[in-house]
Amino acid sequence: MIHGMIKEGMNTSRWLSIFTALALSIVLLLGFSGAWTPSATAAEAQEAPLEHVAHFTTLQYKVFPWEDWDDLWVARISAEIDAHVPLPALVEVAVPEGAAVYRFGEPGGEIPDFDPPWQVRSENGLDIYTGVLTHGRIITIEYSLPDRPVATGSEGPAIDISYTPVNNVSELHLISALPVDSAVIESGFEYMGSGPSGEPAFASFFENAEGGQLYSTSIPYIVDASARQGDGNIPTVVGIAGIAVMTAIALFFFFRRGASAKEDEG
Numbered sequence: 680m681i682h683g684m685i686k687e688g689m690n691t692s693r694w695l696s697i698f699t700a701l702a703l704s705i706v707l708l709l710g711f712s713g714a715w716t717p718s719a720t721a722a723e724a725q726e727a728p729l730e731h732v733a734h735f736t737t738l739q740y741k742v743f744p745w746e747d748w749d750d751l752w753v754a755r756i757s758a759e760i761d762a763h764v765p766l767p768a769l770v771e772v773a774v775p776e777g778a779a780v781y782r783f784g785e786p787g788g789e790i791p792d793f794d795p796p797w798q799v800r801s802e803n804g805l806d807i808y809t810g811v812l813t814h815g816r817i818i819t820i821e822y823s824l825p826d827r828p829v830a831t832g833s834e835g836p837a838i839d840i841s842y843t844p845v846n847n848v849s850e851l852h853l854i855s856a857l858p859v860d861s862a863v864i865e866s867g868f869e870y871m872g873s874g875p876s877g878e879p880a881f882a883s884f885f886e887n888a889e890g891g892q893l894y895s896t897s898i899p900y901i902v903d904a905s906a907r908q909g910d911g912n913i914p915t916v917v918g919i920a921g922i923a924v925m926t927a928i929a930l931f932f933f934f935r936r937g938a939s940a941k942e943d944e945g
Contacts, residue, residue, distance in 0.1 A: 729769035729811065733760040736849045738888075740842040741880070742828050743856035752824040754778075757786070758848075760816045768812045772820050773805040773845035780822040783808055790814050803891065807845050828855070834899060835864070841895035844888055851888035853896045856880045862904040 738758040745751040760768055774780060784792030798809040808820060828839050838855040854871055856878045857863075863881050871880040883896035 729767065731769065732771050732846065733764045733768040733812075734846050734848070735759060735770070735844075736761050737852070738844055738848045738850070739852040739854060739882075740840070741852075741854040741856070742824065742838065742840055743874070743878070743880075750827055752827055753821055754824055755819065755821045756842075757817060757819050760812065762816065764816070766812055766814075766816075768816070770810055770812055770818050771845050772808050772810075772818055773843060774808065774820060774822055776801055776804050776806050778806060778822040779825075780806075780808070780820060782819065782821040783810065784819065785812060785814050786817055786819045787814070802845075805843060805845060830897070832899075835901060837897045837899040839895070839897050840883075841893055843893045844890050846890040848888040848890075849886070851885040851894055852882045853885070853894065854880055854882040855898050857898070857900050858902055860905050861900045861902045864899050864901050868898055 735758040738756065741755050741757075742752055743755070745753060754774075756772055756774070758770070758772060760770065772783075780797075782792055783797050784790070793810050800807050800809075810818060812818060830837050830839050838857070840853040840855055842851070842853060844851060852869075852871075856874055857880065859877045859879075861879065868881040868883060871882050873879050881898050881900075883898070885894050888894060
């Protein structure tokens with residue numbers, strides 16, 4: 680009888696060992712399966728459901744002529760999310776309703792733009808483009824302007840710029856390129872560097888911009904600035920070289936980090 684009880688106990692222990700080994704094998708298989716699951720591609724990330732829209736710390740809206748200061752002007756929006764926001768990150772960028780967008784994606788020559796058809800919805804006179812950042816923290820969108828933003832007043836030409844962010848932005852920059860050898864004639868504008876052909880860019884800054892609010896600026900300027908440096912009524916021309924040295928870092932963000940429309944089409 681004792682022998683039978685010992686034998687039965689041994690059988691029970693054997694089955695428990697087999698069951699434990701099977702359970703451990705299943706756990707290990709599931710772990711390895713998860714570890715070897717390939718990461719989502721950029722296209723899959725665009726379709727992945729994300730709950731919260733990441734707000735931008737800086738949004739820079741810039742207008743500039745296609746080339747040679749002709750009638751065709753384009754607008755480029757470059758917006759950056761906070762460094763602590765994990766990727767992938769859902770973002771939204773607004774453009775005027777019906778804008779002829781020809782590029783939408785992350786900047787960089789080796790990073791492809793988002794594949795159309797893009798996710799777009801219309802609200803309150805805006806077309807809101809939705810995308811998912813997977814490679815970096817900057818989103819770029821470009822579109823052609825229906826009209827030249829150049830106005831001519833009693834004091835000369837000026838660039839009129841306006842933009843409405845869809846969400847709150849810590850810093851909103853409204854920027855325009857000016858003709859080569861030109862300078863602004865009023866204070867309060869920031870020099871942002873110069874483009875490939877030497878065209879200077881100036882900006883108005885707005886802190887804590889609110890989503891849904893229209894922000895506007897008008898940048899008056901003169902041409903042939905180098906020939907007018909002796910004019911005491913144009914102080915911005917005299918100091919432009921010093922300002923350029925102090926703020927040349929802005930050149931990287933606008934004219935290097937984001938590819939120009941001409942380069943994208945070429």
